[in-house]
Amino acid sequence: MNRLRHSKRAAKQLLVQRARHSSTPTPQIRTAAEAASHMMEHYAHKVIKRSQYIDSNQLQKLAVTLGRPVLDGHDMRRTSAPAGTPVPPAHHLVYFTPYDVEADLGADGSDRTFNAPAPFTRRMWAGGHIKFDRGNPLRVGDEAEEHTKLISAVSKTSRSAGEMVLVEVEKKLYGSRGLALVDTRSWVFRPVIQGQSDAQGGVALRSVDGNILAPSSVSDVMINDSSETAEGHPGVVVHGPLNVINLLDYWRDVHGRGTGPDEISYRAVSPVYAGEEYQIRTVDVLVAPDGQVFEVVAAKDGVVIMKASIIKRA
Numbered sequence: 001m002n003r004l005r006h007s008k009r010a011a012k013q014l015l016v017q018r019a020r021h022s023s024t025p026t027p028q029i030r031t032a033a034e035a036a037s038h039m040m041e042h043y044a045h046k047v048i049k050r051s052q053y054i055d056s057n058q059l060q061k062l063a064v065t066l067g068r069p070v071l072d073g074h075d076m077r078r079t080s081a082p083a084g085t086p087v088p089p090a091h092h093l094v095y096f097t098p099y100d101v102e103a104d105l106g107a108d109g110s111d112r113t114f115n116a117p118a119p120f121t122r123r124m125w126a127g128g129h130i131k132f133d134r135g136n137p138l139r140v141g142d143e144a145e146e147h148t149k150l151i152s153a154v155s156k157t158s159r160s161a162g163e164m165v166l167v168e169v170e171k172k173l174y175g176s177r178g179l180a181l182v183d184t185r186s187w188v189f190r191p192v193i194q195g196q197s198d199a200q201g202g203v204a205l206r207s208v209d210g211n212i213l214a215p216s217s218v219s220d221v222m223i224n225d226s227s228e229t230a231e232g233h234p235g236v237v238v239h240g241p242l243n244v245i246n247l248l249d250y251w252r253d254v255h256g257r258g259t260g261p262d263e264i265s266y267r268a269v270s271p272v273y274a275g276e277e278y279q280i281r282t283v284d285v286l287v288a289p290d291g292q293v294f295e296v297v298a299a300k301d302g303v304v305i306m307k308a309s310i311i312k313r314a
Contacts, residue, residue, distance in 0.1 A: 032155035032163040035120045035189070039153035039167065047149045048113060050096060054142040056080035058094045059087060068249065083141030089248045089260045090130060092138055092173060092181065093241045096146045114150055116165040116189035125240035127267035128185040134260055142175040151184070165189040193232055235273035243272070243306045247296055250280040251310050255294055262291070266308035276300055290314055
């Protein structure tokens, strides 16, 4: 009952927050510098908090999808993981997905709260850094809380890609016993492709007492073009965080000896598309004063798609 009340309270806060965002008009943005300045002005000092119950269902679906059904000694094909089961490194990425209705999401399905304003709406997950507390992982049964804030937004221009906005966002995830991990994400936002437009949210309906109501009709949000023309790719792009999960699962199998890492820094180098295969390998192991650094890469046909430095402290 307490969990239900908490969920309703969180949902109400989210609706009020969404209405507040939608009532603030976004000025006409023409350059990446203007977009970056707008983000820092409106979000630099805000922390958005969300809570979610860490259920076994999400973890079970991911384990089966990855073909790794045995988790902490439990065969996830036959039984769900009991309360207290640790969430493997980076598997937290299947939680805290967007709560918004489809019309309020970005064209790529992302939560737009910390996305750059139009026309810089083409988002690429460029890299990131995750710091884990090995002694205090998220666990099945936790009522977890996510605190998100904008770290930076800067403009950049390159000869090949033109203007872009580089954004860094920090997410702190708290479990039942305190801070479990710090997940810092680096995104690149490029201008929308000519002829495309960013998805726009609808107007919320309100009752006489001011409460936001659900719509009385339902319609699918249609995207006129496939991802090939919407984002300039020849096929569906494999989500960067899925590659991070695969890198860490490989590391645990080969180097982890039954334990997880302390940190991972990763960078996306080249896209990989649905249906393609890639290989993961360790290219170097460096000895540090307080542990080891494992240099790991994922590559397809000899082309690196992601590289990572994984730290394991003594």
